[in-house]
Amino acid sequence: MASKYKDKDAGVVLSFNGSWVSWTHTAIAYAAFISAFxxxxxxxxxxxxxxxxxxxxQEWFPSVSATIGDRYPERSFFMVFIAMTAGPRFALVGLWYLLTAKPGQFLPKFVAFWGVFRTLTCGGFTYVTSTDDHDWHDIFMISYIVATIPWTFGCLALSPPNAKAIKYRKYLCGLFFGTMIPLVYFFIQHKVHRVPGAYTIYAFFEWALILFDVGYDAVTALDFQTFELVVKDVKGLSKGAHPSSVSAAELEKEKELATGGVFSQGYTVGGVVDTAADVYLGFVFWSVLTSLGVVVWFFPLWYMGISGYEVFVMSSISPLLLGIRPIRSLVVNNLRAVHLLSLAGVMAYMVQNPVYRLFAxxxxxSMQCLAWTATLYSESLHEGRLEAKILALIGGLLxxxxxxxxxxxxxxxxxxxHAANGGWNGTGLILGLLAVLRSTRRGPLHTGDNGDRQAGSSILSAFAIAGLFFGLHSLLSDTSTMILWVWEGYPIRGPFSNTHAWYTIFAMTGGMVLxxxxxxxxxxxxxYGIACVGAAMVTLYSNWFGYYGALILSVYLMGVSIPLITSAIKKSPAVTFGLGFLFYNFLVLFHVWVVAYAFVPGGPLVREHTDWIMITMMLCIGAGVFDLTSTRAGRSKAKYQKRPNASAHRKYHFGAMGVLNVLFLAAAFLRFPTNDYKPYHAEDRVLTAGIWTIHFSLDNDMWSSEYRMRDLIKEMEVDVIGLLESDQQRIIMGNRDSTQLLAEELGMWVDYGPGPNKHTWGAALLSKFPILNSTHHLLPSPVGELAPAIHATLDVYGTLVDVFVFHSGQEEDPEDRRLQSEYLSKLMGSTSRPAFLLSYLVTKPLEGNYNTYVSETSGMHDVDPSDWDRWCEYILYKGLRRVGYARVSRSTITDTELQVAKFVLPPADGSGESALQAQRAWEVDDATRNSRVEERDVPEGWRFPAVFRGEGVRGHRYHVFDEPRYFNY
Incomplete structure (x- = not known):
């Protein structure tokens, strides 16, 4: 196209409108995909x-990846066109930067970086296909998707005042990210649940994602009309001119509406650093607060009752000191010193002695709660600064x-x-020191000398703070907590911890935005009413319906945090936060009492009443809502929103939320299950089963023990293992789930067992063999603690095998244990398939309830009746050939050893005869069955690892027998 300015500038030989860069990029990009298709x-x-x-x-529509990367010549068509796209693509990014760059603004540079990075990663997944290198293809692909987030929202934020372009960007942005939700859902249906046809539906959404992605970049054609190349800004838009017939003010208003009104001013490096420091200090607050329950729990766990150290639960009531004016003034005027002291909770890992570590x-x-309350109080005279600190605190939870x-x-x-089990304590401490120095460099606005300034009830606000912090802590401090509330076993009928956790993160982020x-x-x-419905749903229902209630509650708790904390801090902080944390502590104890009722005073009064906890929490929050609505707190908010630059901090916190979500997506990609698990000795049709009481994954020195457990289970070559005392999804146990790490590191399917709202100490099953079906049982326990059990069916070398994982009630309740033995005996006897039990029975061999478990009713045999040294852990079996049995010392991991048995599956004979019938053909009397042979008389694949003979390794060795036992085949 000839330039109309050619006569005015003889040096211009060729020129064309900048929009042609966009149209060229769009045409070639679409041609790459369409031609390959x-x-x-x-x-x-x-x-x-x-x-x-x-x-x-079953599958009839190809995915993008299969279309562009698996076959010649379609792969070549795609590569040729996508290579041609590179030039216009880099030009598009460059022109966008020239169009949007303004002196002193950081955001255009940031967006340009992601534009270039996104282009490079596109080349990565294009030229390294899944056939070439699946891992690197996926890394480039996920990097491209992650880079699309800052590019998309950055372009929207920087959009020139062009009404049509803004409208199209809003629509295409919404369609792009909206499409990702069903995209991920159907990919999980295909990859995890293996649903026929799910990949075809996934493919449609994948192609739609491509169309929307390229279409979003095509919108730049509307903006680049102001450019003429060789590059000349013919209309002056990059200098701030507005050549539109619509007024600039109206277009800026439209842009602010599209971007939430948070990008009206540019980013600065200082603002980014300030926000990062504040959010990190919020992260430190929640990290230290959530760690308290774990270190307190260590002591009653070992004392098997009240230890006295439980008093440290009250450490959080330190804001009561702010009720004393001289102390309040001292703290507020020395916030840096108090924040530095609060890092003692991060430094505690340096203390080896568990008691002194608890003190630290x-x-x-105590210092964290005091420092944050005083910080919020000191900022409460300025609405913007106060909101920024509240966002940092809630963002820290995210x-x-x-x-x-x-x-x-x-x-x-x-x-x-610590370093040995995956800790980054030193790094966390250094970052904490830097964050404190940065975050506290400004002086307080409120010196602590003023009295209360806002109408309303401090007591009602204290109840609100108690309910709010309890809800955030007990339900949202881990993404898997409420997922496990609604977990009911296999086949999967609800969310799964590592594949659906992003729903919880999305809900938490959405709640902050709301x-x-x-x-x-x-x-x-x-x-509030909607949230109450959500709370009822997650408490009363399971699977997806219950989880929908969890998501509703997540959005509400994060959203209501802002007005509730804002209102509370403007009253007396000693009352609202001091008494608030006191009431919160009573909720924490209530949260423990409902499951630990057998070991605490007054426990039976609240036995199994998680519903009461949920009601109490919502009533406390309701008190805060009543206070807000009755005092018309919204007036101050409306006034605040009209103040110039009052929301300048918001863009940084929106950015922080975006960065955190991007980091979560990267972690979710790395944790996505492969489901390609294989047993250790498949060629010998051997199944190695184990039982271990893991003491809530805290070792004898109060360190998290998952890494050490993983290593022992792996080196013992255990294919199926039952874990007892495994439910840690409570405040007092840190809201953890050790089965996730073990399952992913060892390559096993996992059934968590009865969830945390079922009030047991936990039973879990991990298996190298697919879990086809599982049901959870709560056995009769009229007096003592609830006894959990799992009944699962595994696909073992093509044979259906049942496994039972069971934890009996404590010794002090003999009637409970008798009823439980009868229930479990009938349950084991109900299956005609080969089966084995991995259990904690609390009985002596050959005596009492033992003869109910090992009986004609159950059909079970003891793995080794001559082992007289057992009291708790037992392995029973039927329909399988038991060839080996071993006991491995625990070292300092827990208080219970690992017991392991080896079984051989009957060979398939092709006649349709069941495995149990085949086994019965092998049955012999007890004397012959239990006769022992030497290790040299059994095949190599049947033997236990030799590394644990003698002194063993890391404190683990074969003990009691000093060596494994092998039995007549």
């Missing part, structure tokens, strides 16, 4: 619709949940972590 469907249709589980006709954590919690997800539910700066942009709604009785 046409060629692929024409030449290799049945091959490119085939996936790892199904082919045509208790002091750290960061804590994401970090725990990345570390498989352990927090790397907890005092139970609380910022619609504070009046989240503080209303309407929102």
């Amino acid at each position: 046409i060629v692929g469907v024409s030449l290799h249709y049945h091959k490119i619709v085939q996936n790892e589980w199904y082919g045509y006709p 954590v208790g002091f750290g919690v 960061m804590s949940s994401i970090v725990k997800f990345a570390w498989q539910t352990n927090n790397p700066i907890w005092p139970i972590m 609380g910022l942009l619609r504070p009046g709604f989240v503080a209303s009785w309407t929102a």
Whole structure:
């Protein structure tokens, strides 16, 4: 196209409008995908619709990856066109930067970086296909998707005042990210649940994602009309001119509406650093607070009752000191010193003695609560600064949940972590010191000398703070907590901890956004009523319906935090936060009492009443809502929103939320299950089973023990293991789930067993063999603690085998144990398949209830009746050939050894005869069955690892017998 300015500038030989860069990029990019699709469907249709589980006709539409990367020549068509796209793509990014760059603004540079990075990663997954290197292809692909987030929202934020372009970006952005929800859902249905046809539906959403992605970049054609190349800004838009017939003010208003009104001013490096420091201090607060329960729990766990150290639960009531004016003034005027002292909770990992470590954590919690309350109080005269600190505190919880997800539910700066078990305590401490120095460099606005300034009831606000912090802590401090509330076993009928945790993170993020942009709604009785419905759903229902209630409650708790904390801090902080944390502590104890009722005074009064806890929590929050609505707190908010630059901090916190969500997506990608698990000795048809009481994954020195457990289970080559005392999804246990780390590190399917709202100490099953079905049982326990059991069916080398995992009631309740033995005996006897029991029975061999478990009713045999040294752990079996049995010392991991047995599956004979019938053909009398042979007389694949003979390794060795036992085959 000839330039109309050519006569005015003879140096311009060729020029064309900048929009042609966008149109060229769009045309070639679409041509790359469409040409590959046409060629692929024409030449290799049945091959490119085939996936790892199904082919045509179950799957009939090809995915993008299969179309562009698996076959020649469609792969070549795609590569040629996508290579041609690179030039226009880099030009598009460059022109966008020139269009949006303004002196002193950081955001255009940030967006340009992600634009270039996104282009490079596109080349990565294009030229390194899944066939070439599956891992690197996926890394480039996920990096491209992650980079799309800052690019998309950055372009929206920087949009010039062009009404049509803004409208199209809003629509395409919404469609792009909205499409990702069903995309992920159907991918999980395909990959995890192996649903026929799910991959075809996934493919449609994948292609839609491509169309929306390229279409979003095509919108730049509307903005680049102001450019003429060789580059000349012919209309002056990059200099701030507005050549539109619509007024600039109206267009800026439209832009602010599209972007939430938080990008009206540019980013600065200082603002980014300030926000990062504040959010990190919020993360430290939640990390130290959530660690207190774990270190307190260690002591009653070992004392098997009240130890006296439980008093440290009250460490959080330190804000009561702010009721004394001289102390309040001292703290507020020395916030840096108090924040530095609060890092004692992070430094506690340096203390080896558990008692002194508890002291350090208790002091750290006390200082954290005091420091944050005083910080909020000191900022309460300025609405913007106060809101920024509240966002940092709540954002710290979001960061804590994401970090725990990345570390498989352990927090790397907890005092139970250190370098040997995955801790990053030193790094966390250094970052904490830097964050304190940065965050506290400004002086307080409120010196602590003023009295109360806002109408309303401090007592009602104290109840609100108690309910709010309890809800945030007990339900949202780990992404898997409420997922496990609704977990009911296999086949999976609800969310799964590592594949659906992003729903919880999305709900938490959405709640923060809602609380910022619609504070009046989240503080209303309407929102409260909806939240009460959500609380009832997650308490009373299971599977997806219950989880939908959990998501509703998550959004509400995060959203209502902003108005409730804002209102509370403007009253007396000693009352609202001091008494608030006192009431919160009573809720924490209530949270423990409902399951520990057999060991605490007054426990039977609240036995199994999680519903009462949920009602109490919502009533406390309701008190705060009543206070807000009755005092018309929304007036101050409306006034605040009109103040110039009052929301300048919001763009940084929106950015922080975006970065945290991107980091979560990266962690979720790394943790996505492979489901390609294989047993250790498949060639010998051997199944190695184990039982272990893991003492809530705290070792004798108060360190998290998952890594040590993982190593022992792996080196013992255990295929199926039952874990007891495994439910840690409570405040007092840190809201953890050790089965996630063990299952992912060892390559096993996992059934968590009865969830935390079932009031047991926990029973879990991990298996190298697919879990086809599982049911959870709560055995009769009229007096003592509830006895959990899992009954699962495994696919073992093509044979259906049942496994039972069971934890009996304590010794003090003989009637409970008798009833439980009868129930379990009948349950084991109800199956005609081969089966084995991994259990904690609390009985002596050959005596009492033992003869109910090992009986004609159950059909079970003892793995080794001559082992007289047992009291708790037992392995029973039927329909299998038991060939070996061993007991492995625990070292300092727990208070109970690992017991392991080896079984051989009957060979398939092709006649349709069941495995149990085949086994019965092998049956012999007890004397012959229990006769022992030497290790040299059994095949190599049947033997236990030799590494644990003699002194063993790391404190683990074969003991009691000093060597494994082998039995007559």
